Amino acid sequence: xxxALPVLIVVLAAAFGALLAAxxxxxxxxxVRLPADVAANLATSxxxxxxxxxxxxxxxxxxLLEIAVLLLALFGVLxxxxxxxxxxxxxxxxxxxxxxxxxxxxxxxVAGYLLWVGAIAPGGxxxxxxVLAAAGVLLRLAGLLPAWAAPKxxxxxxxxLGLMVFVxxxxxxxxHATLLAYPPALASGLILMIEASLTLSIxxxxxxxxxxxxxxxx
Amino acid sequence: xxxxxxFDLLLIAALVWSAARALTVADLxxxxxxxxxxxxxxxLAWARLGAPDIALAEAAIxxxxxxxxxxxxxGHLRAKREPDT
Numbered sequence: 001x002x003x004a005l006p007v008l009i010v011v012l013a014a015a016f017g018a019l020l021a022a023x024x025x026x027x028x029x030x031x032v033r034l035p036a037d038v039a040a041n042l043a044t045s046x047x048x049x050x051x052x053x054x055x056x057x058x059x060x061x062x063x064l065l066e067i068a069v070l071l072l073a074l075f076g077v078l079x080x081x082x083x084x085x086x087x088x089x090x091x092x093x094x095x096x097x098x099x100x101x102x103x104x105x106x107x108x109x110v111a112g113y114l115l116w117v118g119a120i121a122p123g124g125x126x127x128x129x130x131v132l133a134a135a136g137v138l139l140r141l142a143g144l145l146p147a148w149a150a151p152k153x154x155x156x157x158x159x160x161l162g163l164m165v166f167v168x169x170x171x172x173x174x175x176h177a178t179l180l181a182y183p184p185a186l187a188s189g190l191i192l193m194i195e196a197s198l199t200l201s202i203x204x205x206x207x208x209x210x211x212x213x214x215x216x217x218x
Numbered sequence: 219x220x221x222x223x224x225f226d227l228l229l230i231a232a233l234v235w236s237a238a239r240a241l242t243v244a245d246l247x248x249x250x251x252x253x254x255x256x257x258x259x260x261x262l263a264w265a266r267l268g269a270p271d272i273a274l275a276e277a278a279i280x281x282x283x284x285x286x287x288x289x290x291x292x293g294h295l296r297a298k299r300e301p302d303t
Contacts, residue, residue, distance in 0.1 A: 130278030
């Protein structure tokens with residue numbers, strides 16, 4: 001019995017995989033004509049890049065919920081972190097420290113560029129925030145940043161800023177029309193403001209997911 | 219067989235191989251390194267599929283940040299195991 005069970009599981013998994021492949025091949029090639037719809041409405045969206053328009057304008061509600069989920073995940077990490085453990089930074093090899101000090105401002109510059117160019121080319125808030133988070137992780141690994149297990153007022157404000165600005169804009173649009181329906185004249189300015197605050201918040205949240213660990217490394 | 223098709227087939231094979239090895243290798247550290255390599259190959263796959271935004275996000279978050287978090291976890295597991303030996 002115990003020898004037949006793995007074989008049975010493999011057979012069932014292979015059959016399920018074959019069913020999935022058959023269902024995938026059975027789909028019609030173009031079920032929905034989304035690129036045409038997006039291209040037709042791109043002029044009123046406020047940006048020139050279709051992915052940014054979908055993320056921040058047409059499906060802005062999904063992005064709002066995404067940033068809320070990220071913040072919730074950070075709450076979980078902060079709840080488990082030990083705030084009384086050592087926050088100090090243990091400096092690493094001087095060569096690594098110099099390299100981190102040289103690279104961090106460049107990474108902030110790249111994040112700013114990715115945020116700005118997101119309106120016309122691939123880029124945007126999530127990519128820029130990820131580069132900022134990588135800069136934070138690099139500084140932590142070089143021993144230049146202490147742990148963030150007990151964030152104080154400024155850090156908390158930065159972490160919550162993206163969600164607050166996004167919700168404020170969404171609610172402001174409620175008095176005007178429906179939720180998150182930007183007026184076409186203000187759309188690009190609103191999207192830039194939302195993306196800038198999202199970049200800061202996403203960078204801080206993703207960096208805090210790593211920096212909330214306060215274990216002292218030998 | 220054009221060069222693009224050969225490249226795509228190599229990429230698929232490398233993706234499947236690194237994923238399988240990351241799950242089956244015995245040493246945890248090697249598994250995490252293979253996972254980071256898998257993340258970078260996945261970013262290449264997104265770029266080949268014509269989705270540069272997702273490729274940027276995958277390279278930074280999937281390979282970079284998740285890799286750093288997993289390496290941190292492996293370090294903690296080793297530190298917890300050493301007092302026993």
